[in-house]
Amino acid sequence: MPAAAEPTQVARPSLAARAPLFVVLCGCMIAMLTFGPRASSGIFLLPMTHEYGWGRDTFGLAIAIQNLLWGVGTPFAGAVADRLGVVRVLWVGAVLYALGLIAMAYASTPGLLHMSAGVLIGFGLSGCSFNIVLAAFGKLLPERWRPLAFGAGTAAGSFGQFLFPPLANGLIGSIGWQETLIIFGVTMILVMPFALALANPAPAAGKANVPQQSIGAALGEAFRHPSYVFLVLGFFTCGFQLAFVTTHLPAYLTDRGLSVTIGGWTLASIGLANMVGSLTAGWMSSRMSKRWLLAAIYFARGVVIAAFVLLPASPATSIGFGIAIGLLWLSTVPPTSGLVMLMFGTRYLAMLYGFAFFSHQVGGFLGVWLGGLLYEQLGSYNFVWWLSVALSFASAAINLPIVERPVARPQPA
Numbered sequence: 001m002p003a004a005a006e007p008t009q010v011a012r013p014s015l016a017a018r019a020p021l022f023v024v025l026c027g028c029m030i031a032m033l034t035f036g037p038r039a040s041s042g043i044f045l046l047p048m049t050h051e052y053g054w055g056r057d058t059f060g061l062a063i064a065i066q067n068l069l070w071g072v073g074t075p076f077a078g079a080v081a082d083r084l085g086v087v088r089v090l091w092v093g094a095v096l097y098a099l100g101l102i103a104m105a106y107a108s109t110p111g112l113l114h115m116s117a118g119v120l121i122g123f124g125l126s127g128c129s130f131n132i133v134l135a136a137f138g139k140l141l142p143e144r145w146r147p148l149a150f151g152a153g154t155a156a157g158s159f160g161q162f163l164f165p166p167l168a169n170g171l172i173g174s175i176g177w178q179e180t181l182i183i184f185g186v187t188m189i190l191v192m193p194f195a196l197a198l199a200n201p202a203p204a205a206g207k208a209n210v211p212q213q214s215i216g217a218a219l220g221e222a223f224r225h226p227s228y229v230f231l232v233l234g235f236f237t238c239g240f241q242l243a244f245v246t247t248h249l250p251a252y253l254t255d256r257g258l259s260v261t262i263g264g265w266t267l268a269s270i271g272l273a274n275m276v277g278s279l280t281a282g283w284m285s286s287r288m289s290k291r292w293l294l295a296a297i298y299f300a301r302g303v304v305i306a307a308f309v310l311l312p313a314s315p316a317t318s319i320g321f322g323i324a325i326g327l328l329w330l331s332t333v334p335p336t337s338g339l340v341m342l343m344f345g346t347r348y349l350a351m352l353y354g355f356a357f358f359s360h361q362v363g364g365f366l367g368v369w370l371g372g373l374l375y376e377q378l379g380s381y382n383f384v385w386w387l388s389v390a391l392s393f394a395s396a397a398i399n400l401p402i403v404e405r406p407v408a409r410p411q412p413a
Contacts, residue, residue: 060372065118071361073126093127151282161271273326302392
């Protein structure tokens with residue numbers, strides 16, 4: 001009797017194909033958890049500097065190092081995620097982030113502060129922030145889900161910014177700033193179970209005829225492409241403004257006679273408004289020119305910041321600034337990541353977006369560092385505010401020459 005034929009193995013659809021909404025929700029939880037403590041850094045500036053007698057430049061340098069190393073580590077974390085999947089990268093990043101927050105609670109010297117808040121949290125963010133989540137969305141989700149998912153992931157980070165600063169204010173008032181940092185550190189471990197939903201599917205069979213591009217070739221192709229270079233340079237301004245405002249805004253408002261509580265609620269209003277702005281930007285980036293959208297966002301930021309500096313300080317103007325700048329806060333991310341995917345595809349999306357984000361974080365480093373340094377030298381943040389306005393208008397102009405089409409590649413024989 002002939003042996004019965006073995007049943008044909010049919011590949012089971014991936015989780016992203018079966019339940020894309022579940023994957024988006026898990027990614028959004030990661031973005032919210034990891035963006036929240038980082039967005040609360042300005043709440044810890046005054047209690048830590050008062051406790052240890054540091055200048056604001058000392059605290060600012062630690063957050064500047066964090067921003068720079070977050071940017072340095074992101075392309076490498078993206079390259080590892082492109083090769084080995086995002087779960088390992090998210091897990092390692094979450095552990096480093098948690099250790100950094102807990103160590104920051106015991107950082108009694110500038111060196112320890114720079115190592116914890118700067119090095120550990122910076123490298124932790126490079127492995128578990130919304131950048132890795134968005135790259136995973138681009139690889140895993142069906143194409144029709146991607147624009148909405150990019151906006152939702154960015155908006156979830158914004159919800160973390162809405163939730164964590166008032167939470168930090170309340171916890172610091174009731175249990176102390178050190179205990180608050182420890183609680184935030186323990187919370188980062190929740191990233192690990194949510195990361196399992198972003199596991200890459202097994203490689204599909206039958207793709208041997210698809211040309212494989214090396215990492216070096218992908219980088220060479222990107223940096224020879226003028227539109228990618230323009231995109232990277234424009235993203236510098238976004239990082240400069242976000243990091244400066246997140247770190248120095250509460251202290252700036254205190255200098256102008258407002259309470260630190262107003263600073264916390266202003267940061268929270270930025271996060272809440274950015275949920276609307278990010279989702280709107282994700283929706284608009286699939287329906288209009290992405291370069292024009294980016295130019296409009298940067299131009300509007302310059303106008304909003306100029307108006308905030310010129311108007312008298314009050315709770316109403318502060319919260320109004322938070323809402324206005326919040327609508328433009330991370331709304332640059334969906335069109336930026338969308339342009340990278342449009343030009344180069346999804347194969348090295350995490351790495352190539354990571355290099356654009358490195359430019360963002362170099363801007364963040366300078367925004368935080370110059371904010372503290374120039375405050376100590378000039379006694380005011382005004383110069384940095386006006387520099388932010390000038391950079392906004394420059395980035396609006398530099399995005400206009402971008403060409404929105406896939407890069408030309410030779411066809412395989």
